[in-house]
Amino acid sequence: MSGGLEGRVAIVTGGLRGIGLAASMQLAAKGAKVWVGDLTPADHAEVAPALEQIGNGAAYIELDVASEQSWIDAVAKVEGEDGRLDVLVNNAGIDGTGRIQDMSLDLWRKVQSVNSDGAFLGVKHSFALMEKSGKDRKGGSSIINVSSVMGFVAFPESAAYCASKGAIRLFTKACAVEFAAYGVPIRTNSVHPGFVQTPLLDAGFERMVKRGVADKAQDLKDQVAASTPVNRLADPEEIAAAIAFLATEDASYMTGSEVVVDGGYLAR
Amino acid sequence: MSDRLAGKVALVTGGTGGIGAGAVKRLAADGAKVIFTGSRKEAAEPLCAETGATFVSHRVEDVAAWEDLSAMIRKDFGRLDIAFANAGIEKGDGSIETIDVDNWNQIIAVNQTGVMLTAQHAVRIMKDNPEGPTGSIIINSSMNALRAMGNYMGYSVTKAAVVAIAKSAANYCGQAGYKIRVNAILPGVVETDLILNIMNSQPDPDAARAMYEGMSPLNRMAKVEEVAALVAFLGSDEAAFISGGEYTIDGASTAGTQGV
Numbered sequence: 001m002s003g004g005l006e007g008r009v010a011i012v013t014g015g016l017r018g019i020g021l022a023a024s025m026q027l028a029a030k031g032a033k034v035w036v037g038d039l040t041p042a043d044h045a046e047v048a049p050a051l052e053q054i055g056n057g058a059a060y061i062e063l064d065v066a067s068e069q070s071w072i073d074a075v076a077k078v079e080g081e082d083g084r085l086d087v088l089v090n091n092a093g094i095d096g097t098g099r100i101q102d103m104s105l106d107l108w109r110k111v112q113s114v115n116s117d118g119a120f121l122g123v124k125h126s127f128a129l130m131e132k133s134g135k136d137r138k139g140g141s142s143i144i145n146v147s148s149v150m151g152f153v154a155f156p157e158s159a160a161y162c163a164s165k166g167a168i169r170l171f172t173k174a175c176a177v178e179f180a181a182y183g184v185p186i187r188t189n190s191v192h193p194g195f196v197q198t199p200l201l202d203a204g205f206e207r208m209v210k211r212g213v214a215d216k217a218q219d220l221k222d223q224v225a226a227s228t229p230v231n232r233l234a235d236p237e238e239i240a241a242a243i244a245f246l247a248t249e250d251a252s253y254m255t256g257s258e259v260v261v262d263g264g265y266l267a268r
Numbered sequence: 269m270s271d272r273l274a275g276k277v278a279l280v281t282g283g284t285g286g287i288g289a290g291a292v293k294r295l296a297a298d299g300a301k302v303i304f305t306g307s308r309k310e311a312a313e314p315l316c317a318e319t320g321a322t323f324v325s326h327r328v329e330d331v332a333a334w335e336d337l338s339a340m341i342r343k344d345f346g347r348l349d350i351a352f353a354n355a356g357i358e359k360g361d362g363s364i365e366t367i368d369v370d371n372w373n374q375i376i377a378v379n380q381t382g383v384m385l386t387a388q389h390a391v392r393i394m395k396d397n398p399e400g401p402t403g404s405i406i407i408n409s410s411m412n413a414l415r416a417m418g419n420y421m422g423y424s425v426t427k428a429a430v431v432a433i434a435k436s437a438a439n440y441c442g443q444a445g446y447k448i449r450v451n452a453i454l455p456g457v458v459e460t461d462l463i464l465n466i467m468n469s470q471p472d473p474d475a476a477r478a479m480y481e482g483m484s485p486l487n488r489m490a491k492v493e494e495v496a497a498l499v500a501f502l503g504s505d506e507a508a509f510i511s512g513g514e515y516t517i518d519g520a521s522t523a524g525t526q527g528v
Contacts, residue, residue: 180485229442250497256523267512
């Protein structure tokens with residue numbers, strides 16, 4: 001079966017775990033060479049097994065998405081080794097919970113810097129190489145920005161996260177209309193996962209348990225599942241499938257779209 | 269294309285032309301057994317020959333005939349996995365000032381009630397699938413659900429209504445414990461024979477083409493195949509967590525404006 005991404009090159013930020021790892025695996029399975037970008041040092045024990053799991057010659061770049069220089073170096077490395085960039089998945093993200101009146105400006109800014117600045121810097125510095133690579137490809141290059149259902153609706157004690165995910169949603173549309181207006185062959189879409197069984201979710205729920213919100217994390221998971229029409233959490237692979245679809249030529253007319261993958265959460 | 273829909277049975281309403289015919293081809297190419305409906309038998313025959321699909325002459329607004337169609341699907345195919353509620357009309361549409369109430373009622377009968385009936389009968393068949401209630405229903409809405417047209421009020425209104433049908437049915441199926449997903453797609457202007465005919469019947473076809481192409485920031489219409497690819501994705505198991513969604517496929521037409 002032809003995967004549709006043979007000979008293509010992708011960067012996936014936050015690709016060592018959760019949705020990023022699953023997306024990397026599916027892009028590689030469709031034929032792409034995947035560069036995983038993450039904060040973890042390249043010689044860390046976690047890196048090599050992840051690359052092996054992704055397969056198809058996956059490579060690693062130490063990348064701090066909030067740092068402009070880090071992006072400049074990363075894209076230069078990809079261009080130097082592979083000479084092209086077809087797919088960018090801006091997936092790296094952090095949460096940062098707490099009540100608004102108690103939230104430090106530093107924490108607020110940290111969440112925006114990773115989630116929102118990170119996507120902006122990724123697009124900004126990948127632009128030239130992706131524009132060039134998109135010219136010989138039907139549907140052009142493809143940027144997928146991972147937002148959240150919390151880019152549509154808010155939760156208590158999640159103000160910084162919601163604001164950053166809302167920013168990604170509209171930044172994505174701004175990219176789509178601007179690139180189209182200038183004839184730039186790069187499509188840009190946002191993906192909005194609902195609640196996904198990831199390390200980020202586990203960590204967030206554990207913190208809520210410590211604050212006394214619930215007795216155990218499983219209770220919170222059960223609550224979230226019960227409030228989702230399909231009555232369960234998503235597996236990372238189910239979000240990755242939408243990301244991989246947007247990366248292929250099958251999605252060649254989709255740009256500026258909000259691809260919600262939430263088990264019906266927002267449809268309630 | 270692939271075998272990702274192998275073993276699945278798909279129903280496409282309004283399958284004799286345009287996006288519907290594109291979906292018949294793509295779903296069949298991906299391995300599904302396809303049944304499609306419509307009223308143009310002469311257009312259906314070559315499509316059956318090309319794809320191996322089964323044609324049933326049927327109008328979506330014909331309530332009684334849904335029973336026969338459902339019985340045929342159960343008897344001949346034994347299951348249903350994908351339903352693409354695609355049939356739609358805009359004949360006789362008008363503005364708030366001009367629309368004729370009989371035409372309004374007919375547009376609602378096909379575009380809105382027809383979609384409801386399609387989803388209703390799909391759920392009833394999917395519910396009895398051998399491994400339990402499973403399936404994917406895809407409703408063809410339009411970007412005009414988000415941006416109503418002044419001269420096509422009936423079309424715009426019904427296309428908005430069917431998004432709510434998708435969400436309501438998605439909620440219901442989830443609550444009922446069915447693994448039946450329901451989503452709406454919202455295409456922009458698609459280069460169908462219908463649009464091409466409208467274009468070519470204008471005094472200045474080139475200007476008409478430029479007008480349609482200019483509706484999207486990408487400055488082109490969608491190909492039928494591009495919309496069919498989204499239908500195939502939503503119909504596949506890869507989309508297992510996607511339900512109650514509304515998917516624009518409009519080349520950024522509704523994402524914003526192109527500025528000045």
